[in-house]
Amino acid sequence: MPHILITDDDPHLRRLVRTYAELEGYDCTEAGDGAAAVTALKQVPFDLVLLDVMMPGPDGFETLEAIRRFSQVPIIMLTARNEEYDKLNGFQLGVDDYVAKPFSPKELMARIGAVLRRTQSRTPAAVTNELAFGGLSIFPDSRIVTLDGKKVTLPPKEFDLLYKLAQNEHIVLSRDKLLETVWGYQYCGDARTVDTHIKSLREHIGPYRKLIQTVWGVGYKFEEPDEN
Incomplete structure (x- = not known):
């Protein structure tokens, strides 16, 4: 039974989220602030964290940063703000x-299920071939990316996105x-989620950002740009 914080x-x-999550068969623990969440994660293994952005004390971003220092547990953030920078x-x-926020509890459960399916079915050791495109x-x-021999650690979703594009x-x-x-779902995703991740991914891979090409009105493809 997946354990959610x-x-x-x-x-x-x-309580609302817990009610719906338990109906889906999840085991739930509650934390009233970021500090309590960090403490709980250091004591008990969780399969996923729901993390509010606007909280007193350490906000969601500060809490996320603290969690990532010691854990790669999947995290879904709940936010009343919809700004691209955030x-x-x-x-x-x-x-x-x-x-x-405000969100549909059913959509939230769908997103939780999608993240859990993706992360729990991940078997990176089954694929060992390096994909190389210049540097x-x-x-x-190992879910590692190198740029000209230097290791770059990508957020989990950006690695999945880069790998999917490179495979195709x-x-x-x-x-x-x-x-x-x-992302693992078909209908409750927002296309802007892809665009935002692509923008961040391009920043992370720096000089090789042009390998990810925008096909206007459709999506993206991975190939060397035509310089002619």
Whole structure:
């Protein structure tokens, strides 16, 4: 039974989420602030964390940063803000998904299920072949990316996105297809989620950002740009 940590300073929201999550068969623990969430994660293994952005004391971003110092547990952030900067900040720190308040509890459960399916079925050791594109190398077994021999640690979702694009070199992948194959759901995803992750991923791979090409009105493809 997956164990979920629900972190929010609003007890009514925690109870609402817990009610729906337990109906889905999840075991739930509540934390009223970021410090309590960090303490709980250091004491008990969790399969996923729901983390509110706006909390007294350490906010969601500070809590996320603290968690990522010792754990790669999947994290979905709950936010009343929908600004691109906030999302980019979260993705760079390693968040797996965002859900904007007010949200549909059923959609939240769908997103939780998608993240859990993806992370629990991940078997990186089964794929060991390096993918190399000039100075950019992707190592699926260790989930490592190197740029000109220097290791770059990508947030989990950005690695999955880069690997999916690289596996399909020269093939245009629509935003919906990327949502389905990388995020693990088909209908409750927002195409802007893909765009935001692509923007952050391009920043992380720096000089090789042009390998990820935008196909306007469709999606993205991975190939060397035509300089002519």
